[in-house]
Amino acid sequence: MAVSPAPTPVPTWQRGRVTSWLVTTDHKRIGILYIGTALVFFVLAGLMAMAMRLQLARADAGLIGPERYNELVTIHGTAMVFLVVVPILAGFGNYLLPLMLGARDVAFPRLNALSYWLFLLGGVILMLSFFASGGAAQAGWTSYPPLSVEQAGTGQDLWILSIHVLTASSLAGAINFIVTTHGMRTRGMTWTRMPLFVWSMYIFAWLLMAVLPTLSAGLTLLLLDRGISIGPWDIQTHFFAPAEGGAPVLYQHAFWFFGHPEVYVMALPAFGIVSEVIPVFARKPIFGYKAVAFSTVAIGFFSMLVWAHHMFTVGMPNALNGFFMVASMIIAVPTGVKIFNWLATLWRGNISFDTPMLFVLGFLSIFTIGGLSGIYLAAFPIDWQVHDTYFVVAHFHYVILGGSVFAIFGGLYYWWPKMFGKLLGETLGKWHFWLMFVGFNLTFFPQHLLGLDGMPRRIYTYSDEGWEGYNLTSTIGSWVMAVAILLFFVNILRTSRTGARVGNDPWQADTLEWYTTSPPPPHNFDDVPYVTSARPLYDLRRRLREQRGARTSF
């Protein structure tokens, strides 16, 4: 290793239990901050969903009025995307990327800290917007004009501000991930020896870099259309105002050019987690490493060519609809490749069902449904029928909650011992999984049927009693999930009090993060082995075994 400069002593005021977290630039602490903060937002946004489900449990219920309901719809969606799934994955990336690459930290530690604090700021702005004059934004997480331009009060403006801040945060994080991956891989770690989770974070980062600026542009135009005052000047534009020659649909293009890749921003790192967990609990190498890595790149690329499949009903020419249908279907191919490779990784394995593996297997079974219902939506005449209904709500919850969030929970159970040195309780973990699995399907499966029966999304009430059965089932399911999530937090508390310490590598995993201590020291590694394959620790264990001449594995 190169000679490192003498460390600067840490000032006393920065050593406190709280202050050391406030000033930290350690990627591990920032990762934990990201995950912890996002979990808090997860609870808040989850409670919003519970409230909406209560309102919809019965026809013509009067629990929540339309104004409040529209706020909840908007902030639940925005928060789950921008404050929960993406930041938790960024947190995993932060924590794991340097460890998996055998690096000391990310490339720009201070930028990394800035990225976290901007995320927190953006989240606080969004949550506090409930107290703004006129309440929080009410135009849905997509905030289409003219509705979003028309809304009085400052909630919509705060929504735009919050997304702008979060965008800056994400861009800072993305730059870090890209540079770290390019420049800080340890000796021997070629591109095809990188863990698949690193591949997924790398594409995650490039996608954010490519599409976030478009969102920012769209939102800035929206803000100007709503009107701003700078000193004595009032500025009011009409980009999306048809009366002045503007085009409301232009905003939809800007939004979805970002919005669809954003789905893969939330899905790819989850795929990465799955690709890390399955081999470890099946005691096998990942089947088709290169196919899985390349399919990640392919999904990332094609995800930027499908945005208008969210807009099949705006009246585009059918040639254009056809293009976006074909492009959307093409994405199904690399996604299918991943699923089949994961299945093949299970084949002839030695499979253990610890909680991380349960969540990942749950992911596989649920995500398959979410992927398949997407084929219906890609076929645009069918989309004309089910677009903007509960079928779509069911579809994206199967992808994002049943897919990404299940994988995230798997990842939390899997890397928890690395982060904190203790295994999360297995019994509670299994309860958490099964309740979540049953609750999830109970909540969202009936929503497919509701959508097919004509129930649009984003309605605060309905009078059709034929919809009551499905809706009530769905609400009951949401309670089952709530209990599951509660158990997760109980598990964390219990583990932190009474959990026993486990070794550095309780799962006998293959990637470099398990080479160091649990939790790792601030500088991560005292030494890093030379990497000779995508499974450096597996190689190391085999070499040890050969040296000892032992025939049995440990």
Add this chain to the structure above:
Amino acid sequence: MRALLVLAGSLLALVVVPVALGDNGGFTPVEPASPNAEGIHRSWLFVSIFILLIFVLVETLLVLFVVRFRRRRRDRFEDGAQIHGATRLELMWTLFPVVILVAIGAFVFYELPGIANVPSAAAGDRLEVRVTGRQFYWQYEYPNGVIAIDTMRAPAGVPVRLEVVSPDDDVIHSWWIPALGGKIDAIPGTVNETWFEADEPGVYTGQCAELCGLQHAQMLASVEVLPEPEFDAWLAQRRTEQTAGTSELGEETWAGVCAKCHGLSGEGGIGRRLVGSPVLADPQALENIVRNGRVTRRGQMPAVGSGWTSEQIDALTNYLEENPPSGG
């Protein structure tokens, strides 16, 4: 093993229970009643064949592998088979989905003309209706100037071409009657078109499918399909009545436009209570508010009647004069 049985059982229950609870009980869109909806329905069924096939394949393999290759008495950390991949398999499961997707795409394009193309007017009689989506009602205009709100009447067996629009000062809505075909957005500044040809008389319902504000959920629409002669008679009669000021337009306007926020008896709701309001007694003031909307402390009333004909305004004023809101 027991866990897997629980899994299989609960999945089955998930499929069966909601179906038993619901009324249409189906995994298909609403029963179609028009050729375009039938085309969508056929596409749905065609795609479903492959979806089910892949679903069963993947979930079966998953359960099979998980059961067959579970640890049992093996050591926890004993290696599984160290297989790194197989190019032939990769090619297979890349190409196999491509073939399926080509089949799906081909079928969709085969059905597309029957779904998307409006039957030409030359082929016989065709009715044109202009559908305007507004906060929070649907307004229909027939070629002879007849206006209706929320409930559209249409003849059976006759193609109906819809021009779907939204005024410049309104927001985006989406026109959708599931049994009569897919949805199309009503976008300010854009004229979209769609069509249907109802096979049978009956009432087909739907509602706005694009979040359009507070009463989005109340923006219901229905199409009442009548036998052709009956429809022609209705349209002619409505024309006469509308000119004479005796049509139901006033009542329809009250129920469709005003009552969604102010209550059917003016008892108030999202909008203010209207019982005893001096504005209702003053046609000029009423017209002013209806045409221009207004901003109050509690929020904003949209300009629900901007662009209405004086015929429609009069219909509303007359109706309110005769039936002042009682507060229920």
